[in-house]
Amino acid sequence: MKNEIETIDWLHYENEAYAKGYTCVCGVDEAGRGPLAGPVCAAAVVLPKGHIISGVNDSKKLTEKKREALFDVIKEEAVAYSIATASEKEIDELNILQATYLAMKRAVEGLGIANYAMIDGNRIPPLDIPAECIIKGDGKSMSIAAASILAKVTRDRYMLEMAEKYPQYQFEKHKGYGTKLHYQMLDEFGPCELHRQSFLKTWYAKK
DSSP: OOOHHHHSOTTHHHHHHHHTTOSOEEEEEEEOSSOSBSOEEEEEEEOOTTOOOTTOOOGGGSOHHHHHHHHHHHHHHOSEEEEEEEOHHHHHHHOHHHHHHHHHHHHHHHHSOOSEEEEESSOOOOOSSOEEEETTGGGTOHHHHHHHHHHHHHHHHHHHHHHHHSGGGOHHHHTTOOOHHHHHHHHHHOOOTTBOGGGOHHHHHTO
């Protein structure tokens, strides 16, 4: 009996876009909308037409070790890829939705070649090319799943670097998400420049 990954038509949405006449289709996804600290990261990936990368799936369904291994494979096999961020300051200034849109727009523009975009989720950011949104697209489209892995690994690696700069917050353990440990560290040390002030309302309410 085939497993779930094998039974998914990972190229259905890509093939639909090619059938409409688009010649360079990219998948777009983000990582880091929910954390209390750090940027939101987006990636855009163009894969060769008809190309499947073995093991690629929604990044949330993969182990860290598997994501790390696929990160380099995706970059090697992609026609093009682009990774971009919106900072915690931009998140505070714009709100998380608009900052996510900004990161996605930067990622798509960074490709420089895509003429159609498939976006994970239920809303389309303001892009200069035609696009469609696909709910849970990271589990349905090979291009979006690949983008989800690039975005997730890039952000996790950044937060590991920040863990060395701000060891008191133990970012290596929670990557900035609102875990019990993270709130304990906030209680002890207060926020740093990596924290999203607009996300700390609950914590500030306790003060």
